[in-house]
Amino acid sequence: MISVLFAILTALSNGAASVLQRRAARSVPDTEAMRLSLIGHLLRQKVWLAGIGLVIVAAVCQATALATGPISVVQPIFVIELPATLLLAGFVMRVRVPRGVWYGVAAVTFGLALGMASAAPGGGSSSVRGAAWVPALVLTGIFEAALIAGARSTRGNARGALLGLAAACGYALTAALMKDAMGRLGDGGGAAALMTSWQLYATAAAGVGSLFLLQNALQAGTLVAVQPMLTLGDAVISILYGVTLFGEHLRTDWWLLPELAALTLIALGCVELARSPLATGNAVPPPGTRVK
Template sequence: MICVLFAVLTALSNASASVLQRRAASEAPADGAFRLSLFAYLVRRRIWLAGIGMVAAAALFQATALATGPVALVQPIFIIELPLALLIAGLLFRVSLPPRTWVAVAAVTAGLAVALAAAAPSGGVDRASNQLWVLALIATGGFEAVLLVSAVRAHGEPRAALLGLAAACGYALTAALMKQAMASLADGPGAFFTTWQLYATAAAGVGSLFLLQNALQAGTLVASQPMLTIGDALISACYGGLLFAEDIRFGWWLAAQVLGLIAIAAGYIELARSPLASGQGVAPAEAEAGGESADRLERTTAS
């Protein structure tokens, strides 16, 4: 399916952008932090500009994937973004990945394949009614409120996990909004630029990025990353079914789906502990790049 191809290209582009931009930022003068001189330095770096180009490409690829396929199929494919970022970082920084990391990459990939094959997302429509959107937004608001209140009362790893799930919900909503905005293109540019989903996509994306940064600040990747990754996939499936009438197999197929999710979670926990994810095993000038590329560095265009 063409949507699968573009979803994979989105993950690859985002992973490449993370590594390229962080490599450029790690080489910037330390006295440029929080100053415009940092931006002035970066815009003269080809590697940073290449990263920006990959961000733009990822946005186009994701929009195309969502316009041509179910949300419940496209969003889970972005699970491979972290493994790709680590592999690319390893090549760029000339760091050999340990066997455990390779096993984790294989677990994530195999788990995703099993889960998607068992769920077999299909069908659906391109647009949801305003009534369904109202229900979805009310449910989302309530869910996010519970998560945020719980996160405020928690500390350390529990807070990171809760905020990671809140960010996942935001990214899943962003994807659903983007899908409907893209569908309005069929009615012409005027309809596209006047649909409320287009502007809600930007707002939801920025809010999700804010939640993610707080999750990363609150605790380790081991706590936030599995919640972010698996949460995005599961909540996207819910949006796909509620808003766009997408079909997912249940019954005995649920057992295979759960096994796939367990493999993904286990793989992500191991990846979050890898040398590149922690910034270890790389040169000092590259440590920040390797570590932050592994933080998945979610953008408003991703998931």
């Protein structure tokens, strides 16, 4: 399936970008938090610019995936971004991958497989009908405002987790807007329908806002605090958008039990992976090793 292939490519790009951005954000002083000057500081760092390049690649792949498949199928696949990135980092740096990382990879992979098999997401339309966006945007705005207000009243990992969830909500909204915009392209309107749709420009605005929230999340807390909220939040909120806006369906009833088990496995796997030196940027290759 084309959508699954491009979702995997998106996950690889986003995972690598997240680690690079975390390395750059760690050098930003606390006084720059929640200010536009934070972005100016990051623009001077090559590692952050490399991460942004991967974000652009991911956006193209994500648009292709969403144009060819349901959002409730595409977005959950992104939970593999961290395990795939860490394994790739270990290979490139020629660093022995710790046993804990393999456990984390297994937990996330099995959790994703269990969740997808249990929920069996699918169906739905390619675009949003009527004025369904109005309540969705209002509720999203209220939720985001509450998370940001809570983050501003705390510090450290708590702030990072709240802002990570806010960024996840923003990225889920970006995906839903992107799918709606791409759906209008495929409904026969052509490029003109796409370029004149408000969803296209809202996608750009939501993406920039989400990026800003993510940089602040990574600056405020550790990857262990931010990544699980970002990964699970994006997947779960995207599924909510898929069901409520696009009419996609999931299995419920007793299927909720294995679905909850899958979420637990993914969360535990993300925490284990985020603790790895490969994720924090502290992994050191053996002496004399040339890193490609």
